[in-house]
Amino acid sequence: MRDDYQNAKKIGDKYKASALLKGKEPYLPSLETEIEDISSYKEIHVGIAEIPLDMIVGTRTTGRQNSFAGNFMPLIAEDSEFAMKWSNLYDAQLDEGLRDPVKAYEYKHRFYVQEGNKRVSVMKYMKAVSILADVIRLMPPRTRDPESVAYYEYVDFNKVTGLFEIVFTRPGAYQELAEMAGQNLTDPWPDEKVETLRDAFRTFAKAYTAKADRNTAYTVGDAFLIYSRIYPYDSLPLDSRDLIGRRIASIRKELRTDAEENKLKVVETPEEFKKASVVPDLVSMLKGGSGYSREKPLRAAFIYAGSPENSSWTYGHELGRLEMEEHFRGLVETSRFDKCDTEEKTAAAIEAAAADSSAVIFTTSPAMMPAVLKGAFAHPKIKMLNCSSNLPYNAVRTYYARMYEAKFLMGVLAALQTGNHRIGYMTDHPVYGNIANINAFAIGAAMIDPAC
Known part of the structure; x- marks a missing residue:
């Protein structure tokens, strides 16, 4: 219909005029002008697939580049063959x-x-979500840069799901999403798993983009992953737009924290903590005017993955808990929850501590963080702490000992004891600071015996 072409052209003309006023390129970008020596890039035929229209941004060659405004609306005269x-x-x-x-x-x-x-232009004008396409992937050089690592993980994710629209900027994010779905990045996902994820993401994206407060440091996919850490994504298609909007608003600080992770500061001394922390320390909380007294003490809960009887790590925290009660003499009452070694048990312990009017909850294992994060949003007035490093969240404060210092000394002692330059080191798995501990141990050992 000519009337619709006329309307589409008006939209294109308006975009072009606005772009020129702002000093921006008014036409579609061309891939061959964006990439030098494009012929040297490896091409992989992906096949026929539905691709999101909002991810189509330009033309392969410069031939039709100026026939469309940057929003894919036409610019050619209304009486033309075009x-x-x-x-x-x-x-x-x-x-x-x-x-x-x-x-x-x-x-x-x-x-x-x-x-x-033209077909893409028509479908964008009609506000369609996707279009059928024969897709060829142009592979960028593979490097160790985080952006490159994340993109190649995206390729793996696309191979097993067929989904293009979920884009993450951080390495490891696709593996995390796969684990949420009970899948991996090597085997094709069942159709129902793919459809559930697609519906959930589209529902989230629609609600998320309706919010004007967007931070360009992260994608809709990044926001979706953070949301899914707190609220199960498979319920999204059934949740109301209002509920999803409120939840997105509640996690906005987490989105900002995730985007500005490189700006976070690790506080290493009590003096720095007093200057930098926005969370009052325990002594400040118990000073006059806090509302806590021996008649109405501060209640603090400790949640352990093991028990003091069978775990030296837990035993160390237990000594701290008992020392806290002894030091504050009636101003603090504590409780403990043992053997919370699954997310379900940790979540149940948090709910029990909240029901017991705990004002502070200490969780003593990094593996508890998913349940702790959900608990922090369910109980925003309770201060949640987790014993971990490199897990930055706004709703949960973290603390951790400088274990690498002790491991360095252990390395020194081990090297002094060995008689054949061979030392074994046992650890659980290379996360949560263990790599730093291993490196410190190796440095300490090498200082005494370089042949180790």
Whole structure:
């Protein structure tokens, strides 16, 4: 219909004029002008797939680049053959739908059309969500840069799910999402798992993009992952828009913290803590005017993965708990929960501590963080602490000992004892500071015996 072409052209003309006023490029970007020596890049034929229209950003070549504004709306005169073909495609979509796939190149999460620019323009004008495409992936050089690592994980994720729209900026995020779904990044996912994730993501994206407060440091996918750490994503299609909006608003600080992770400061001394912390220390909480007394003491709960009887790590925390009660002599009452070695048991312990009017909850294992984070949002007035490092959240404060110093000394002692330059080191798994401990141990040993 010519009227619709006329409306589409008006939208394109408006975009072009606005871009020129702002000193920006008014036309579609071209892949061959964005990449030098494009012919040297490896091409992988992905096949026929539904691709999100909002991820189609330009053309493969410069041939039709100036026929469309940067938003893919047409710019050619209304009495042209171009306008007639556009209008015919619009009518065909209304009558029976556009059946032939476009041909598009995917490069770093963005699509560039080789054949079918008018079809893409029509579908974008009609506010469609996706379009059928024959996809060719242009592979960027593989490096150790986090962006490159994350992209190659995206490729693995796309292979097993067929989903293009979920984009993460951090390495390891796709593995985390796969674990949430009970899947991996090597075997194809069942169709129902893919559909559940697609529906959940689209529901979230629609609610998320409706919020004006967007931080360009993270993608919708990054926000979706943080949301899913707290609220199960499979319930999203059933949740109301209002509920999802309130939840997104509640985690906005977490989104900001995640985006600014490199700006976080590790506090290593009590003096620095007093200057930097926004959380009052225990002594400040118990000073006059706090409302706590021997008649109404501060209640603190300790949640252990093991028990003091069978874990030296837990035993160390237990000594601290008992010392706290002794030091404050009636101003503090504590409780403990043993053997909370699963997320379900940790969550149950947090709920029990909250029901017991605990004002502070100490969780003593990094593995507890998923349950602690959910508990922090369920009980925002309770101060939650987790014994971990490199797990930055706004709702949960973390603390950790400088274990690497002790491991360094253990390395020194081990090297003094060995008679054959061979030392064994046992640890659970290489996360939560263990790599730093291993390195410190090795440095200490090498200082005494470089042959170790």
